[in-house]
Amino acid sequence: MASSTRETGPFDARIPEAPLGEMWTTYKSTCKLVSPANKRNLDVIVIGTGLAGASAAATLGELGYNVKTFCFQDSPRRAHSIAAQGGINAAKNYQNDGDSVYRLFYETIKGGDYRAREANVHRLAEVSTSIIDQCVAQGVPFAREYGGMLDNRSFGGTQVQRTFYARGQTGQQLLLGAYSALSRQVASGRVTQYSRHELLDIVIVDGKARGIIARDLVSGAIERHSAHAVVLCSGGYGNVFFLSTNAMGSNVTAIWKAHKRGAWFGNPCFTQIHPTCIPVHGEHQSKLTLMSESLRNDGRIWVPKAKGDKRKPRDIPEAERDYYLERRYPAFGNLVPRDVASRAAKERCDAGYGVGSTAMAVYLDFADAIKRLGQADISAKYGNLFEMYEKISGENPYKTPMQIYPAIHYTMGGLWVSYELQTTVRGLFAAGEANFSDHGANRLGASALMQGLADGYFVLPYTLGNYLADDIRTGKIDTNLPEFAEAERAATERISQVMGIDGPTPVDKFHRELGKVMWDQCGMARNSAGLDKAISDIRGIREEFWKKARIPGDANELNVELEKALRIADFMELAELMCIDARHREESCGGHFREEFQTEEGEALRNDADFSYVAAWQYGGPDEKPVLHKEPLTFNNIKVQARSYK
Amino acid sequence: MSESTLNLTLKIWRQKNATDAGAFVTYKLDGVSTDSSFLEMLDLLNLQLIEQGEVPVAFDHDCREGICGACSMVINGRPHGPERGTTCQLHMRAFRNGDTIVIEPWRAKSFPVIKDLVVNRSSFDRIISAGGFVSVNTGAAQDANCIPVPKPDADEAFDAAACIGCGACVAACKNASAMLFVAAKVSHLAMLPQGRVEREARVLKMVAQMDEEGFGACSNTGACSAECPKNIGLQHIARLNREYQRASLLTGK
Incomplete structure (x- = not known):
């Protein structure tokens, strides 16, 4: 039994009571369902149209829910999943070279330096094979051998060939597959797509996520959208470093606003350097x-x-x-x-x-x-x-x-989620890179695409249904509720605040400065003195920003500088939390290398006795310290050992 | 990576919004590194404009790796500029000191200008929604290797599927035709067994949507393919025409 320590309340990881290999089957067989007639009356908002968002929205639309999707790009097809090159892992064992679900599970846990949750990772390995089937059925042109069968290649951290690929454009082809499925649902009317829209806030009613405030990036109009559940698939926050492999528009705003509204942030300092x-x-x-x-x-x-x-x-x-x-x-x-x-x-x-x-x-x-x-x-x-x-x-x-x-390439950290991908806010879910769940302290190559599609195609459709089953009598959520008015007022105020700064300095300069501090002190190697310095430097940059930034133009038009300013303001808050997390984790594990904790040969020195847990941070309020909660990690199906690739 | 710097004159299309008439504005920009990308050159211009209290030039861009398809500029009369590839992958070493560079948005009725160099390409999304997919629900798929695909077919399908939906083909065409974009999707799915079940409906619906969006007709000039950053070939337009004819004959539509 994997769940020997269970906490109650929002921090319950809700891991099914079953042997590891049967957890997901058990969950699927026992979770609550929503009948087709009721699905028609339930609304779901999906933020982001990358692999996780597009696959979730398409599948939820197929199931019959009313789905609204939002992306800041001019088309859902441009989400940054498109830039993934190398491939996607799946435990198909088509090469007959000894692969299995367990081995993919084992290597993902080991690759993550024993800082991921066993139950989630095993489910990921289990559904990996269905992803390939689904994508091929959609017409994704994976590389093939001359006999017409699918080809595989090797990737880092593994000794089998389990990576499926489409030349060096695997992410593009998988995203176009998910986008085509999404487009089909748009045509059917089950999904309404909002491009060039950015989320500004999450609306919480009676402790549940019930909608969002969004800005139409073309007109500048502030909009209210309600739903019975909100799913964040808004990607990672690597752009906090300014220079990264992320797209220019990739940002933390959606998950940061969620964090400020009560969703705890898991392992924010776990970033991947490619x-x-x-x-x-x-x-x-x-x-x-x-x-x-x-x-x-x-x-x-x-x-x-x-x-x-x-x-x-x-x-x-x-x-x-x-x-x-x-x-x-x-x-x-x-x-x-x-x-x-x-x-x-x-x-x-x-x-x-x-x-x-x-x-x-x-x-x-x-x-x-x-x-x-x-x-x-x-x-x-x-x-x-x-x-x-x-x-x-x-x-x-x-x-x-x-x-x-x-x-900087990827962020393993993200919103803390339960086995059901639900955050600590009820009805608020996070999938793909936006959550913290599957990669521990280091992600193996070709596993991000796998996780995004696993969450969207195969996990959320069940877990969201389990949540929504209790909402069939709720009826439409009214956007005139006071909570919507309050969130809209907060969003509008933030915009006026930013537009009102009236300083001399373009916002990119603050972002570049912030990135340099983060790369120097919270990048590939970290130490306590450097992190302390970073925290005070970040506060300094933040102060300067609110005094000296310049955002030309108006708020009621396409205004790229305003978009950037709002995102940077959030990055500057997140950066401090990342440093606090990195400072508190007094061990080296995966991408988190603390110079004080290394072997004589310079290898990372993990401390399982004191740090075998997920650090989930609760927002403490403006200029208040965040509160640390620990989800202990227990490994019942894998022997925890020092990671060696010698 | 030997770096030097350029002094440039830029003539950039400025248009406040969709209803504004718009005009070219000339800017001088000095000290541009030959190692920087074309978009980094525009970043530099924008930094200076903001510092001077002016409104920066709006342009679409995101991945800056040549794959998302967001960037979309006509540079010196050519979509994505003088080299094969996207605007974001164009580097300033392709220009000389003292050059004048003219930068415009995509020009097509079906891509209305939103602001400066930013255009609305949602017509492409609607064309894909009309039929650019295989109708398979999640969970309904059989084992992936149950559908063997001859490697040459898979490779040809991939060549078509490599389209990034940037719209350079439309911008390059004197008729503002979207045939290469539509052909890429039709051809990608027509080459694969998964796509054949719906081949007639797909091609008829996608072409009908293309016409409804107001894109022009194809006169086989080939400018689209010549300017395509992903080398999508004209043979895909030929396949689209065959598919269309076949579907028309079979369905009587």
């Missing part, structure tokens, strides 16, 4: 570009053995190169998990072995693979990535090794 990104080049750079982890299947990572070696990479003989991942981790080599690969690159660069104009880069070299497989083969696998690299860097990676460096 090891293979194109290095930072200059002060006006706006974002970082990821090079898919799949490149590590064929690329070898190295730096010169001599410090400050300025020779061209091709002029450095084999014997004078340090393939440091292969040297340090012979069992997994270049395919160690992301956190391990990132830290190893930082270690080499900090020690003075970095390459390129800034010496903050390492080589990812395809010469051996091209020799072994031929350029045509490499081009078929990674052609679009090589092209993108050349566009950005001006260098041809078929001829000279790529230069790469780690960058």
Whole structure:
């Protein structure tokens, strides 16, 4: 039995009382249902149209609920899931290489450095196989072998080939599949789509999420929308670092507003640094570009053995190169998990072995693979990535090794949710990257797409039904309720406040400053003194922002600077919570590396005795300390050990 | 990555909103790094405009990795500028010091301007809603490997499915035709067994919606494909025409 410690109230993780492998089946067989006639009378709001949001909205529409979806982009098809490159994991074992649901479960827990909840991760592994079936049925053009069967490749942190892919554009193809399913529901009238809309607040009535306040980004109009439940699929908050692989518009606002309205925030400091990104080049750079982890299947990572070696990479003989991942981790080599690969690159660069104009880069070299497989083969696998690299860097990676460096990519933290993906606010659900649930302290490659679609296609349709079954007699939620008026007034006031600052400084400058503080003190390596400094620096930036920002134009028109200002204001509040969380977790685990806690060899030193829990933070009020709640993690089906990839 | 800087003259279409007449405004911008992207160049301009108390230039963009399809500018008369690829993947090393760069929004009746360089492309969403999907409910799928697909077919379907819905094809076409966009989706699903059940209804409905949105007719000039950042080929338009003819004959519509 997995649930030996159960808490009551909003913090109850509601894990089914059954053996691990039967929990989800048990849940599905015993949860409450809503009849088709009643579904027609129930409204659901879905925020975000990425993999989680589009798949949830499409499926809920198919089931017969009235669904409204919102995205800030001009079309749901542009949500940032589209940029995922490498692939999606599923325990199909089509390669007959020893994969199984248990192994995917085990590797996800281990990859997450034993900081994820067993029950959720096992369910994820179980439904992973259905995702592939669903996507293929929709016409997603996955890579195939000559016999017509689906092809697989390897990814970091695993020793089997379970990753399904569509060239280097897997996220695009999966999202277009979900978008097509969503579009079908829009045509049927079950889903109403609101593009160029941004959520400004969640409306809570009698302790339950009953609607949202949104801004039409074109007209600036403030709108009230009511529903029986609200689902947040608004993605991650990596843009708190300013430079990240996230899209420019990715933001924390939806989940931050939810947090301020009572939803607890799980493990906010768990961020993922992706090891293979194109290095930072200059002060006006706006974002970082990821090079898919799949490149590590064929690329070898190295730096010169001599410090400050300025020779061209091709002029450095084999014997004078340090393939440091292969040297340090012979069992997994270049395919160690992301956190391990990132830290190893930082270690080499900090020690003075970095390459390129800034010496903050390492080589990812395809010469051996091209020799072994031929350029045509490499081009078929990674052609679009090589092209993108050349566009950005001006260098041809078929001829000279790529230069790469780690960058902020994903946030494992997010709103705390129960097994049912419900936050601590009743009727408020969070799915995909917006919740904290499945990846612990580090996410394995090709698992974000899996989680987004698992939550949306296969989990929420059951758990939301279980919640809504109690709402069949409620009737339509009235947007004239005082709670809607209060939330609208708060949102309007926030806008006037921002528009009224009247300083000299463009808002991007505050964002860039905030990002630098976060990257330096709460990035790949953290320590208590740095985090303390970060917290005071962040407060300083926040103060300056509210005095000196300049937002030109009006609030009642398309106003990009206003959109940015509202998002940055939330990022500045979130940043402090991330640092508080990082400061309190006195251990190193996954992407959270505290310099005070490492082995003699520089590996992360976890502290299971004191920190084997989910840190769920409750909002304390403006300028008040957040309150920490701990959800203990118990591992009954897996042996907890020091993570080793040697 | 050898960096130098450029001094540029920019002529940018400024239009306050959908009803405003709009006009070109000229800006001087100095010290643009050749390593920066085209959009980073515009970021720099906007920073300066804001500091001068002016309203920055609005433009659509998001992923800046060439995949979301948001960015949409006609640069020196060409959708997405002088190189193959999206605006966000265009880098300033493609320009020379002293260049004058003319920047406009997509020009098409079916893509009305919202502000400056931002246009409304919701017509594309409505075309997909008309039939650009396989009608399969969640949970109704059989095992993925029960549907073998010959690799060449899967690859060809992928080539069509790579469309990012940016609308450059429409902007490039003298008739503002959306044939390449519609063809990409029809062709993607026509190549796969999953898509064949609904092939007649799909092509007829999508083409009808395309016409209703006011997109122009196709005269096989090929500018769409030449400017497509994802290399969607004209053979997909040929397949669309075949599918349409076949469906018309079979259904009598």
